[in-house]
Structures are given as C-alpha cells and as structure tokens.
Amino acid sequence: MTRRLIQTLIVTGALLLLSGCGGEKYRLSFEHAGFEAPKEMYAPGERVKVTYNLIGTDTDYTFYSDDVEFKQDYDPKQGYILRFVMPDHDVTLGVNSYSSMTYLPEPGMDPDPENIWGTKIPDDGSGERWFCPECGTENDGQYCSSCGMERPE
Ligand SMILES: [Zn+2]
Structure with missing residues (x-):
C-alpha cells in the first residue's frame, strides 16, 4: 500500500517534470543574422523576447515564422522587438528585408543596359x-x- 503510493508519486513527479517546470525545452533559432535572444532553449509557455537591430536606413523588414504568432514592436534604442509565448515545439524566425529606396534586381537576373528599352543595338x-x-x-x-x-x- 505505502509502496504503491510512493510509486504513484514518483510517476506523477516524473510526468510533471516532463510536461512543465524545467523539463522539456524547445529551441529558438533564426534563419538570418541580426536576431538576438537571451536564451536558445525555452520551456513551453515561457515568454520570449527577441530583438533585431541589424537595421539599415530606408530598409523595410518583414518578420515571419511558420511556428508561432508573435507581436512586433519597434524601439528606437533596441530595434525591432518580437514577443511570443513559447509553444510546445521548436520555433524558427526569419526576416525579409528590402530597400524602400532603390530597386534591387533578383539575384541571378542579369540586367542588360543595352536592352533596357527593348531595342536591339546592332553589333557587327x-x-x-x-x-x-x-x-x-x-x-x-x-x-x-x-x-x-x-x-x-
Ligand atoms: Zn587611312
């Protein structure tokens, strides 16, 4: 009877450890440079704050994640601040950045300055x-x- 109770307590304790406090943790990773987070591993339900300060002038940033919904803030000193609550799986964050001032051609596209108006300059x-x-x-x-x-x- 007593032994059975102890066994039950051990099992319950092990389950608690696994499901909550300090047991399993999930990884926060980033697809691009510039993100900063105080930790790499978070327990589910833990509040996560990520900053992004690799900010160029006249550049727009769009943050995305397939794993979690986050709130986005901007602080002039810290940069962009992303906040979310850690889900029970790994989270990857990424950012798309593009200049709002100049047009950047797609990589691999080779702009042909001679053909910009669609005219062909004869070349013998x-x-x-x-x-x-x-x-x-x-x-x-x-x-x-x-x-x-x-x-x-
Ligand atoms: Zn001559």
Whole structure:
C-alpha cells in the first residue's frame, strides 16, 4: 500500500517534470543574422523576447515564422522587438528585408543596359563606321583598310 503510493508519486513527479517546470525545452533559432535572444532553449509557455537591430536606413523588414504568432514592436534604442509565448515545439524566425529606396534586381537576373528599352543595338563585331583622319577612307574595322592607321577612340 505505502509502496504503491510512493510509486504513484514518483510517476506523477516524473510526468510533471516532463510536461512543465524545467523539463522539456524547445529551441529558438533564426534563419538570418541580426536576431538576438537571451536564451536558445525555452520551456513551453515561457515568454520570449527577441530583438533585431541589424537595421539599415530606408530598409523595410518583414518578420515571419511558420511556428508561432508573435507581436512586433519597434524601439528606437533596441530595434525591432518580437514577443511570443513559447509553444510546445521548436520555433524558427526569419526576416525579409528590402530597400524602400532603390530597386534591387533578383539575384541571378542579369540586367542588360543595352536592352533596357527593348531595342536591339546592332553589333557587327567591329563597331561603328569611322572615317580615317589620315586618308579619309570610310572604315568599319579596327584599322584603316587603306592606310592601316588604327581607328581613333
Ligand atoms: Zn587611312
């Protein structure tokens, strides 16, 4: 009887440890640099405060997480502040940043300045026509076809 009670107490205690105070903890991780959190591991239900201070001027930031809903604040001294209550699973936070002033092309897109208006500049490989200052011959090569003088810049 007494022994059974002790066993029950041990089992109950173990369950409490697992489900709550100081037992299982979940990891807070970040997809990008710039986030700061006081701890890496949190117990479920624990309040978490994350700051983000990698802030450039004229840059907009959008924070996201698939794992948790958070509240977002901004403090001029600390930067962005994200607050949430730790769920019973790992949480990953990320940020999208883009400049609100200049257009940044997608990586991998190679902007072609010659084709920006959709017009094709003819390129015959030898450049445009020029008149030789020495003999007056019209040329389209690198050297004058008549006297051999190099094309002036
Ligand atoms: Zn010439």
